[in-house]
Amino acid sequence: MHSFVWHPYTQMNEWPDFDIINQGKGMWLYSTKRKKMLDGVASMWCNVWGHSKTELVDSIIRQSKQLQHSSLFNLTNDKAEALAEKLVKLAPGMHRVFYSDNGSTAMEISAKMALQYWHNIGEKKRKTFVTFENGYHGDTAGSMSLGYVPGFFSIYKPMLFSTIRTPSPISYRVPHGYSYQDYQEFCLEEIENVLKKRHDVAAFVIESGAQVAGGVVIYPPRFQKKISQLCKKYNTLFVLDEIATGFGRLGSMIEYKAQQSMPDIVSFGKMLSGGYIPIAVTLANKKVYDAFLGQYHEMKHFFHGHTFTGNPLACSVSLTNLALYKKNKIISTIQKRALQFSKRIDEISSLDIVGDVRHKGMLMGIDLVSDKKIGRPISPKKKIHQKIFVEARRRGVYLRTLGSIVMLVPPLAISEKELDFLLDTTISTIKGVSKNIGI
Template sequence: MNSNNLDKRYVWHPYTQMKLWNNSDNITIQSGRSFSFVDSNERSYLDGISNMWCNVWGHDRTEIIDSMKNQLDTLPHSSLFGLINEPSAKLAKRLITIAKGMSKVFYTDNGSTAIEAALKIAIQYWNNKGKTQKKEFICLKNGYHGDTIGCMSIGYVDGYFSPYRSLLLKTIKVDSPTIRHEKFGQQDIEQYVDKIENILKRKSQKISGMVMESGAQIAGGVNIYPNKFQKEISDLCKKYDILLILDEIATGFGRLGNMIEYKAQRSEPDIVCFAKALTGGYFPLAVTLTTFKIFNEFLGDYWDKRQLFHGHTFTGHPVGCTAALTNLALYEKVNLIRKIRINSLVLDRLLKRFAELDICYDIRNKGLLCGIELRKENKPIKMIDKVPIGQYIARESLKKGVYLRTLGNIITIIPPLAIGKEDLTKIVDTEYQIVEKIQQKIR
């Protein structure tokens, strides 16, 4: 297919000022090859952000593609309304085996809806127990959980969401710690935890649950939690009888070097959400997992109205569930977590050079997640050549054959999880050259 004459004017792009979107300039992706996108002029772009943090194997993992094709041949669609299909039953069992402590799987089709389901489950759990006053959520500042109303309420980002403020739920937002320059003492964690405990002491009667990303906040600036922070929060939730709702949408299945991040953090959620890497990026699928303790409160007679009143058209999609089953089998077959851990050491080494550049204020990395924060005289760098820094870096990277996005002045390197050493090196080297150029420009 020749896409040079493609009429692209009718697409409204996410998080994009369309006035600045130049239709003739922008790249049309024609195919995927290994860990790269290939455009209509046969130029290829190595994917430095795993296609919004979901791609695991690149684009040509035949095992996943073949299993999806087979599934399309046998049952291309069936929902969970009054029916069940084999892939959704098998995947639920598989997930319960991997995600220790969890007992039931609720299916949706993207991260935001998985979180919405989690919030409704939490509220109804307390409702079904007769504790209707427990309806507020406590959450971390800089958290991000998606773009629907509930998600924006618990993951409020002022720069984006202020126009929708009047729609949002009232939530309690508390500070979150982050590892900076590999130093963060235990005492600092205690300060954060103490503040949270003080709130819970006063308000736990009204709080339904604590919602937080598991292991690290990514969209909020690549904030990696210090050791034990998540465990301490988990302990507090138990002590004050509020639910712990963990968002592993971006961090689950290996991003930080662990298959299930909450296990690595020694925390015990009541509800946990996965999406993104669940199908390796091959199909939109998300899950909200709960313990028996939660699920059992939803049991009763039909007219008791204890059932969960939530469900989407594409719930338990057999093609998505098949993709996820094959994806998870591959993780085991190639011991992907081990490979991620080895590559995380490679990334760590490659990043050392950045510290020599004055404008690199901070480099935060764990597993295959990395944020490089750029500042000049301790102020975030906002513009380069009269262009917002994010746009500048994205354009320069594309010119060099790498696809990247930043979080404002923070460059993110979030590669496909099965990426090889060579490709990883190319991504980091490209970023280094761009940061070096920025440093020269703003001197």
């Protein structure tokens, strides 16, 4: 079939034929060729309950008969109001909700908010952002600047702003001469050095709980809490990205709360609507919000807004989704599933081409290597990303790698049996690929 679609992060030469998915039911995706695949990546980390969940579908149908879209410019709508109230009650310390329709934009918004906060209170020199190495915050220009992954974004450098990057607490391939513990201390010292020396910092911006796209770097206990304290001590804004890690992915509803940290601005997306309709949000505390209040002619208001900001269909399905979180006590189920994941770590780690396995909650990263002793990543020339995908698909699972890291990010409500299938298939896929790859 001739296709007219250009796919994301894809060398189009390499994929002559994509499976055409035309149905989703529960944890399974069905293609036009009637092939079924377990959705091992929650359709890019956003699906919560599986596909075609009756309550979510009904909510969209109900809302679509009532109001499909109406703007937040000079008006509001009942669903955007109800969802904002719910989110402010869920997220400690937050005061107002700014709507957008994808995670990258939500992070773009958080950077603009932080910059304008300082401008509005008269500290106009505070323009610099401090971020982590290996962070990822999305693909728009501001988000690429904040989460600068050199391998992805160096080509776009001319259109990005520069940030100060401090090291993140990697537990694998820790730089020579450090223990993991020492390295954590070093990372915190580096942050403190920057915040102490520089008086132009607008915000410290990181993912909350773990860096996901940057290689599944899970923060050690109390690490984020200490950063939060440092931001307070040096009077800089603390901006968190919970787009991939909030709403249960790491085993908590609000990850910054579990980390005993307190941001000034925080963004959520992906799982907010259960993965059904695009929506993201940026929440700000009262201190930040109040700085935008004034007389119109002072031009302190926030210069940002999109056509679909606060879309009622997206807000309505998000409200239903959050009600299901409560009704189904999903967070306690996640604890059980997380245990199921962790019981398999030794088995996965023992595979020939596995260098490291990192796991928290419903997220697992399996680092594939060509030399286990020194942890050398597999060369992109080996096309491991494609081999893993093809082998897993043959066995009935939709799996993706990030570079040479196999990502397991299933829908949160996956059953015990289906998670076993996902883990078993991942193991047999890695074994199958390692036999054929010739390392």
